[in-house]
Every structure is written in C-alpha cells, then in structure tokens.
Amino acid sequence: MSQATQSATVKAESNPFLHDQRKRRIVGDVLSHLLLVVLAVIWIIPIAWVVMESFNANPGPYNPSFFPEEYTLDNYIQLFTDTHILNFPKMFMHTFIIAVISCLINVFFVLCVAFSMSRLRFRFRKSFMNVVLVLGMFPNIMSVVVIYFILKSLGLTQGIGVTVALILVYSAGAGAGFYVMKGYMDTIPMSLDEAAALDGCTRWQTFRLIILPVCKPMLVYQALTAFLGPWLDFVMAKAICRTQDNYTVALGLYQMLSREYLNSWFARFAAAAVIIAIPIAILTIVMQRYYQEAMSGAVKG
Amino acid sequence: MEATVSPRPAKRGLIRRKTDYIPPSRYTLRAAAKDGDALTRLSFLILGAGNLARKQIVKGLLFLAVEIAYIVYMATVGVGSLGTLVSLGSRTQTRQKIDGYWYYDAGDNSVLLLTAGVATVFITVLFVVFWSYAVRSAHKAQVLQRETGAVPTLLDDWRNLTDRNAQVSMMFLPVVGILVFTVLPTLIMICIAFTSYDSDHVLLFDWVGFKNFGSLFAETGAVTANQFVRVLGWTLIWAIFATFLNFFFGLFLAMIINRKTTRFKGMWRSIFSLSMAVPQFVSLLAINQMLQPEGAINSTLESWGWITEPLPFFTDPTWARVTVIVVNLWIGIPFTIMQITGILQNIPADQYEAARIDGANWWQTFTRITMPYLVFVLTPYLITTFTGNVNNFNVIYLLSGGNPTAVGDTAGSTDLLITWLYKLTVDRGDYNLGGVIGIFTFVVLAIVSLITYRSSGSYKNEGGFR
Known part of the structure; x- marks a missing residue:
C-alpha cells in the first residue's frame, strides 16, 4: 500500500499541474475522504445487517432481500x-x-x-x-x-x-x-x-x-x-x-x-x-x- | 515519552542494570550440610527441627505440618497413583448379576489415573522445593543466632512479607493459579501425546513412546504426512498474511485519518472501532450467515443479476482461504488503527519539524522517522499478533469451521493447527494426536518468537523508556 503512495508522489513531482502544493493537497484530501467513506460503509454493513435482522418479522436466516421487508419487536419480547x-x-x-x-x-x-x-x-x-x-x-x-x-x-x-x-x-x-x-x-x-x-x-x-x-x-x-x-x-x-x-x-x-x-x-x-x-x-x-x-x-x- | 530524549534514562538504565544483579544466597543446601550443626542437619529429615529449637515456633510447626501432610498424602494416595502412572490401569469394565440385578464395576479409567499420577509428581516436585527452602531456613536461623544473637521472630517475618520480601506474598496466589490451571494441564497433555489415548482406547490406554509422532509421517490414518504439511503450511501463510496485511493496511488507514487536513477524525475512528466493540463471535457468526450459499450477500447479488450462481465463499478451497483472510482484515484493522494512532501521536513533533527544515519529503520522513519508531515500539506487539494468529481459533472455527473438507480427511482446507487439534480431540477423541499437534504448534511458535523477540530492542533494553 505504501508503495502505491510512493509512486503517486513520484508522479506528482513530474506533473506540472500537481506540482502546485495546494492543488496536490486537495486531490489527496478528496481521494482519502473517498476511500474513508467507502471503507466506512464496508465496516458498517455487517453490523447494520445484524441490527436490522433482529427486527425481522421472518425468524429464518435466508431472506430474498438484503435487509428485512417487515419489521417487528417480537424477537426481543x-x-x-x-x-x-x-x-x-x-x-x-x-x-x-x-x-x-x-x-x-x-x-x-x-x-x-x-x-x-x-x-x-x-x-x-x-x-x-x-x-x-x-x-x-x-x-x-x-x-x-x-x-x-x-x-x-x-x-x-x-x-x-x-x-x-x-x-x-x-x-x-x-x-x-x-x-x-x-x-x-x-x-x-x-x-x-x-x-x-x-x-x-x-x-x-x-x-x-x-x-x-x-x-x-x-x-x-x-x-x-x-x-x-x-x-x-x-x-x-x-x-x-x-x-x-x-x-x-x-x-x-x-x-x-x-x-x-x-x-x-x-x-x-x-x-x-x-x-x-x-x-x-x-x-x-x-x-x-x-x-x-x-x-x-x-x-x- | 519525552524521557527518551533526555539524558536521564540512560544513566538510570545503568544503575538499574546494576541493581538487577542479585548475589547468590549464602544459605544453600550445601552450606547447610557442611557447616550446619546437629539441629540444622536434623532439619534435613525433620523439617522445622532447627527452627523449633531456635524459638521460631510457628514457622517450625508450619514446616513440620507440611511435611506430615505430604507423607500422609503419599502414604494414602500418592504411592498408589505413582504406581498406576506407570501401568495406567488394567481392569476393564465388568458387570455381574447378583439377585437379578446387574452390578457394574467401573474398572480403571486411564485418564483419571494419568491425571492423578502427574499431579502426584507435580506435588512431589513442589514438596522438594519447599523442603529445600525449609532446610535453608533452618541454616539461616542457626547462622543469624551465631552472628547477631537473635533470630527473626514471627512478627519480623510478617513485616518482611509486606516489605522486603513482598514478592513472596504478592506472587503466591497467582503462581499457584498458573501452576494448577496452566502448567499442570500442559504437562498432562504432553504426557497424553506419548500414550495410545484415542477414539479406540477411551477408557484404558498405555504408554506407546514416540509412535504418535511417527503418524505425522504416515500414509494413512487420522493424521497423515500429507495433511500435516498442508495444514502447517497454511497456518504459516495465514499467520503471515493476517499479521502483516493487518499491520500495513491499519498503518495506512491510521495515517490517512491522522493527516492534518482530514476532517471528522473522531468520527472515522469511532466507525472503525465499531467492529471492535461488537463481540467477535457475534460478528463472525453473522458474517458466516451472510456468506452462506443462500445467504444475504449471494441472494442480493443474484437479485441484482451480477451473478447466476452463488459465490463459493466456504465451499471452494481457494475462495475459503481468501475469504477468511479478508474477513480477518475487517476484524483486525481496527485494532491496528487503535494501536498505531496512539503511537503516531507520541512521536516527538520536533523530529518532524527538524526533518521538514532539512528538506525531507514525505517518503523520507516516513521511512526515516515514522517507521523506525513504530518498529521499535511495535515489535513485541507484532510478535504477539503473529503468535495470536497462529493460535487464532475463533476466526477459523466460527467463520469457516475449517471447511471445505475433502472426503476422508480430518483437516479442512482452512484448518489451522489449532482448529485441527480441537477437531481431533473434542470431535474425534484422538487425544494423543491432539497432543502431538499441540507440541508441534509450540515448536513452531517457540522458534519464531525466540528468533524475533530476543533480537528486538524492547527485550534487550528492558528499562529503555523509563
């Protein structure tokens, strides 16, 4: 991963547009925030899935859709x-x-x-x-x-x-x-x-x-x-x-x-x-x- | 952490190393035998005799009581269980009909005999240690009376326990706990590796020497050379990938979050720590359900029309291996982020300042300042993570269960040595093979850790951060 970042830096030096430090930082910011958003979604999905399933009206494990279609509190009760x-x-x-x-x-x-x-x-x-x-x-x-x-x-x-x-x-x-x-x-x-x-x-x-x-x-x-x-x-x-x-x-x-x-x-x-x-x-x-x-x-x- | 740059700790380190040296005690068994008087020599046989004669009544009685207790134990149970430790029992289960009822004679149970026998050996070793302590104590009382005219009283001893010999009172209970619940079971399991305790010999078994170790090179049986090499190789591949991928991705993410211009740092960190907060077996079991052939992921992808048949997450060997490594990233990266964030913030800012003034670019700063610092601080952490991964039972057992397993094999494609051991012992009852695998796991871990740990800075320089 660090190798990839290195090559990015090297490329940045040879490119006149990215040579400008401010612009380079903006590009870096956008990329890193994008990556963080994508990863955050990956990290949250399994947890969100369990929470949603706990309200599922259908008690079985295999449902046609990713998130349940009907919600109920019965499981907790x-x-x-x-x-x-x-x-x-x-x-x-x-x-x-x-x-x-x-x-x-x-x-x-x-x-x-x-x-x-x-x-x-x-x-x-x-x-x-x-x-x-x-x-x-x-x-x-x-x-x-x-x-x-x-x-x-x-x-x-x-x-x-x-x-x-x-x-x-x-x-x-x-x-x-x-x-x-x-x-x-x-x-x-x-x-x-x-x-x-x-x-x-x-x-x-x-x-x-x-x-x-x-x-x-x-x-x-x-x-x-x-x-x-x-x-x-x-x-x-x-x-x-x-x-x-x-x-x-x-x-x-x-x-x-x-x-x-x-x-x-x-x-x-x-x-x-x-x-x-x-x-x-x-x-x-x-x-x-x-x-x-x-x-x-x-x-x- | 500032302490590392100030000159003080180096000096302190020198002084500490000197105080670390403790001269050998002058009260040894040999000295007691050589210049002890009659009473001290009597203490070799009757513990506490020397102490009693020198008015250390309670101490002397205590020594004597322990000796009597040991002798009584040996006479009633101990000798018998030492005898059965050799033979491991021979009476088979019998039954006879008396007055129309079946009466059962349970016969010998080799496991219980083995446990009792090893426990007796264990107690004997402890008694020998205690005996040597008691003899030296008698000699000490003699020497002190000769030199100072007074022996320490019970009150003095008590004061010593809370002050100069605090380690004795502090370590006693924890050490007993470690002995009974860690050392003893490990010893017994090592012994079992040399017996024929398997699914065919549930009640009665015998010592067989190194025969079980030979089965690691056998062509057939529950453990074959083929399977062993495959599992060992996969265990090492898994541990290396799981440790270093986690470390580098975690480092990368931690640095992205730590960038000066990254917004909402706290939010990102808490999102990634969420997976750490959920109990591991819950998230693993849930992900296992999601990745089933009819599970949420496959059915969703099918309904989107991206795939026509379920992805073989846990049914194809290669898929299963990649899946467990990727899911382990999901679990492990947050831990790395947490570790590294704290350490990154600890790197003295003036080093970065100096590097910037000297005109170092980002990459130079990273390789010359950040990495050496991280490696110094994190080597022990990396080693523990590596050994933890070799022993990572939960992730494999709850996620893939070691599957897929080829017909006739006892180990699946994703089984580690540790899950294989569990399957062999708990599921199949082949305890002796489990013991053999356990010993091998130990050997692998010991080699890896000794090489890396002993050469790491934090072991050589124990007080380096003080």
Missing part, C-alpha cells in the same frame, strides 16, 4: 418471555456473575505480578518471565480438555460447581498476562518508589498508595478486558458446560445457530446479539479511551 427452550435471561445473569467475580480476581493477580516484576528485584524474576513466555506459546486449546479432567477430579462439573469452575478457569491463570501492565508500570519513575520508601512506606503500601493510583488508566483497561473475557469466550465454556442449564451467553448464541434451531431462532439470535453487544460496545469504547490515555504516557514524573 420472545427472547425474554419464551424461556423454556433456551433461557436467555438466566444465561445473561450467569455470565454476569462469572464476569464480575473473575474480573476482580484477575485484576488483583495481574497487578500483583506486574508490580513484582516491574518494581521488585529478586532471584528467579527473569526466569519467571521467561517461563511465562514459554508457557504462553503452548496453544491454550490444547489444555482445554485436560482442564475439564482436572475440574472433574475436583468435583466441579455439576450444578453450582460449574460456575465456580468457570470463574477459576477465567481468573486463576491470569497472573501470566502481566506483560502489558508491567510495561506500563515500567514507565513510572522509580523516584516515586524511592520517595515513598524514604517516607517509611512498606512495599505493599507503596503498591497500594502510590503505584495503584498512578496506574488507573491501565487498571481500568485491565478490568474491562477481564470483565469482557467470559462474555466473549466460547471454547472454554463449551468444554466445561455440558448441560444447557448452566450455559453462558456465548454458548447460548452459538446454540441458536445450530442446525436444529437455526430456522426458528435466527432472528432471536440477532436480537440477543444486539442486546449483549450494546453494553459490551459501550465498555469497549470506555476501555479504549483509558488504553489510549495509558499509552500516550499520562504519567508525568
């Missing part, structure tokens, strides 16, 4: 009232509880490990980082089945145990995902820690009173990522939830598109997708703002 086949409200609450608890544990673990890696110096620090790096290269799908065996031997595959199992699976290994947070903490000047130590803070106090407040943008980013995990994860949940009464939202949505449900559930799938996508979209936008704030170096030493 049925999603919440017709709960004897797939209980969407229950799935939603189940996922919500799992997300909140695993988010708390996850953030705590990541903060602790990142702080230790970034601010403390001890034996095995480098080795720990290398081990985690190597572990991360094993495909996580590989351990999905085995994690189910382990949970089974711990007795966590029935009833309420499934909820506990999901929470554990989403949060217990979180400490390995410390890299981004550590990178952020690395940008905080060590002089803050030294000053705190001089004032008599212990390391835990430094962590709690000095570093945590400074890390706020990254903290919010981490919390939101952790919160969204259970909503978006599909593989782990599928391996662990073997019965429909403890499905998470992602599994429920996937189920709606399976062959025996598809024809009567497609429109409701779209409705459910819209319902969960709205809060997630809001959270993601908030998250990005904090992420960009963190990345643009908000720390003033």
Whole structure:
C-alpha cells in the first residue's frame, strides 16, 4: 500500500499541474475522504445487517432481500418471555456473575505480578518471565480438555460447581498476562518508589498508595478486558458446560445457530446479539479511551 | 515519552542494570550440610527441627505440618497413583448379576489415573522445593543466632512479607493459579501425546513412546504426512498474511485519518472501532450467515443479476482461504488503527519539524522517522499478533469451521493447527494426536518468537523508556 503512495508522489513531482502544493493537497484530501467513506460503509454493513435482522418479522436466516421487508419487536419480547427452550435471561445473569467475580480476581493477580516484576528485584524474576513466555506459546486449546479432567477430579462439573469452575478457569491463570501492565508500570519513575520508601512506606503500601493510583488508566483497561473475557469466550465454556442449564451467553448464541434451531431462532439470535453487544460496545469504547490515555504516557514524573 | 530524549534514562538504565544483579544466597543446601550443626542437619529429615529449637515456633510447626501432610498424602494416595502412572490401569469394565440385578464395576479409567499420577509428581516436585527452602531456613536461623544473637521472630517475618520480601506474598496466589490451571494441564497433555489415548482406547490406554509422532509421517490414518504439511503450511501463510496485511493496511488507514487536513477524525475512528466493540463471535457468526450459499450477500447479488450462481465463499478451497483472510482484515484493522494512532501521536513533533527544515519529503520522513519508531515500539506487539494468529481459533472455527473438507480427511482446507487439534480431540477423541499437534504448534511458535523477540530492542533494553 505504501508503495502505491510512493509512486503517486513520484508522479506528482513530474506533473506540472500537481506540482502546485495546494492543488496536490486537495486531490489527496478528496481521494482519502473517498476511500474513508467507502471503507466506512464496508465496516458498517455487517453490523447494520445484524441490527436490522433482529427486527425481522421472518425468524429464518435466508431472506430474498438484503435487509428485512417487515419489521417487528417480537424477537426481543420472545427472547425474554419464551424461556423454556433456551433461557436467555438466566444465561445473561450467569455470565454476569462469572464476569464480575473473575474480573476482580484477575485484576488483583495481574497487578500483583506486574508490580513484582516491574518494581521488585529478586532471584528467579527473569526466569519467571521467561517461563511465562514459554508457557504462553503452548496453544491454550490444547489444555482445554485436560482442564475439564482436572475440574472433574475436583468435583466441579455439576450444578453450582460449574460456575465456580468457570470463574477459576477465567481468573486463576491470569497472573501470566502481566506483560502489558508491567510495561506500563515500567514507565513510572522509580523516584516515586524511592520517595515513598524514604517516607517509611512498606512495599505493599507503596503498591497500594502510590503505584495503584498512578496506574488507573491501565487498571481500568485491565478490568474491562477481564470483565469482557467470559462474555466473549466460547471454547472454554463449551468444554466445561455440558448441560444447557448452566450455559453462558456465548454458548447460548452459538446454540441458536445450530442446525436444529437455526430456522426458528435466527432472528432471536440477532436480537440477543444486539442486546449483549450494546453494553459490551459501550465498555469497549470506555476501555479504549483509558488504553489510549495509558499509552500516550499520562504519567508525568 | 519525552524521557527518551533526555539524558536521564540512560544513566538510570545503568544503575538499574546494576541493581538487577542479585548475589547468590549464602544459605544453600550445601552450606547447610557442611557447616550446619546437629539441629540444622536434623532439619534435613525433620523439617522445622532447627527452627523449633531456635524459638521460631510457628514457622517450625508450619514446616513440620507440611511435611506430615505430604507423607500422609503419599502414604494414602500418592504411592498408589505413582504406581498406576506407570501401568495406567488394567481392569476393564465388568458387570455381574447378583439377585437379578446387574452390578457394574467401573474398572480403571486411564485418564483419571494419568491425571492423578502427574499431579502426584507435580506435588512431589513442589514438596522438594519447599523442603529445600525449609532446610535453608533452618541454616539461616542457626547462622543469624551465631552472628547477631537473635533470630527473626514471627512478627519480623510478617513485616518482611509486606516489605522486603513482598514478592513472596504478592506472587503466591497467582503462581499457584498458573501452576494448577496452566502448567499442570500442559504437562498432562504432553504426557497424553506419548500414550495410545484415542477414539479406540477411551477408557484404558498405555504408554506407546514416540509412535504418535511417527503418524505425522504416515500414509494413512487420522493424521497423515500429507495433511500435516498442508495444514502447517497454511497456518504459516495465514499467520503471515493476517499479521502483516493487518499491520500495513491499519498503518495506512491510521495515517490517512491522522493527516492534518482530514476532517471528522473522531468520527472515522469511532466507525472503525465499531467492529471492535461488537463481540467477535457475534460478528463472525453473522458474517458466516451472510456468506452462506443462500445467504444475504449471494441472494442480493443474484437479485441484482451480477451473478447466476452463488459465490463459493466456504465451499471452494481457494475462495475459503481468501475469504477468511479478508474477513480477518475487517476484524483486525481496527485494532491496528487503535494501536498505531496512539503511537503516531507520541512521536516527538520536533523530529518532524527538524526533518521538514532539512528538506525531507514525505517518503523520507516516513521511512526515516515514522517507521523506525513504530518498529521499535511495535515489535513485541507484532510478535504477539503473529503468535495470536497462529493460535487464532475463533476466526477459523466460527467463520469457516475449517471447511471445505475433502472426503476422508480430518483437516479442512482452512484448518489451522489449532482448529485441527480441537477437531481431533473434542470431535474425534484422538487425544494423543491432539497432543502431538499441540507440541508441534509450540515448536513452531517457540522458534519464531525466540528468533524475533530476543533480537528486538524492547527485550534487550528492558528499562529503555523509563
């Protein structure tokens, strides 16, 4: 792509009309805005399509026209009232509880490990980082089945145990995902820690009173990522939830598109997708703002 | 970021590197054996003896309790499960009729035996680490009493945990979590790669050594040499395309949006972030529906009269491969835009100013200032994206499902190693082959990342941005 732009520049220099800088810029502006409009349409169409389908009066997936011909609110109403086949409200609450608890544990673990890696110096620090790096290269799908065996031997595959199992699976290994947070903490000047130590803070106090407040943008980013995990994860949940009464939202949505449900559930799938996508979209936008704030170096030493 | 141009960080980097060095501890097992007194040596057998004698009552009792717990565990369960780890069980499922009712004896389940056995080995290793810590602690108590006349009390130890040894209290729970939910499953799966645990041996299986690895070069079976090479090649092609196309298109778009004269910058950015905000499995499943033979795209194109028969998005191998790469652009470019926008804004403006005064044109500025900066900052990001793409289960599984699959093959044309692994284990129950594929995925990733990561600036110069 950059090559194309280069040749455009070269051509511009040889052409007397485009040599004029003002005109050249106008041509560039028109072209780039045109490109942006075309791409924006491509980016919006699939999303708009799902939203429109969620109001489709015809519940099946294949319609003669691109956008539905008749609109209705029935899909949303049925999603919440017709709960004897797939209980969407229950799935939603189940996922919500799992997300909140695993988010708390996850953030705590990541903060602790990142702080230790970034601010403390001890034996095995480098080795720990290398081990985690190597572990991360094993495909996580590989351990999905085995994690189910382990949970089974711990007795966590029935009833309420499934909820506990999901929470554990989403949060217990979180400490390995410390890299981004550590990178952020690395940008905080060590002089803050030294000053705190001089004032008599212990390391835990430094962590709690000095570093945590400074890390706020990254903290919010981490919390939101952790919160969204259970909503978006599909593989782990599928391996662990073997019965429909403890499905998470992602599994429920996937189920709606399976062959025996598809024809009567497609429109409701779209409705459910819209319902969960709205809060997630809001959270993601908030998250990005904090992420960009963190990345643009908000720390003033 | 301004810090990078000031002279301070360089100096700080030097100091930090010095403080990074930690001299080896003087309390080692060898030292404890050599100049420890009777009590310290007794601690080799009875953990905590040395600590108890030197009035570290709670600590000593704790060590002792852990040792007793370990011995009890080994005596009741551990030794047995180590034994079955070797044989992996032999009793088959039986039933017998007593008083007109069938009574079932479940027999041995090799997977559970294997899990328990590996867990026992794991616990033993942890105990050895703990044992060495306890012995060194006894030696330390002896040395401190000799040199300072007083050993640290429980309160001192507690204070240490919140201050000088904060890493212990901070890392304990996360490390336990990583050990149980990441390390242990990985170890067990590696073990399974050396057994005959497949769809024909569901309950009872045996160790078979490297036989499963041989199947990667076999002519027939669930995994054949032909399929393996094809899937491996496609995985690499996919990862390279998905990573670099996303990066360059994302960079191009980010720069267009960042142009001084582009209007409505915020609006464009939010439009492109929309696809990021929609949960990935929702957008993937929706696009999958749109691209079906009778789906929205095909039926619309047909009604416009542009095509006479449906485009084979997921039915023709080449079409399917191009489709997943293009759809992945739709998903991935917004992430790149978000990453790069932040970094572009961070490039010190005075560098561009200086380049402009020196008469550099747009292309020179781009290759001499923008790209080197981006490459320095983004190398780790590119590597993680690459490994993420090799392991990109969601996009393939939800979008194409690995299809189209030729009759008799276990891997489809768009299957990556990771989705193939999933199909082999979850759908077919050939866990041993899944383990083999997993190990190979690891090897591929490890080679790629080690080469690039170790030579990247951000690894060598860890504190470079401080």
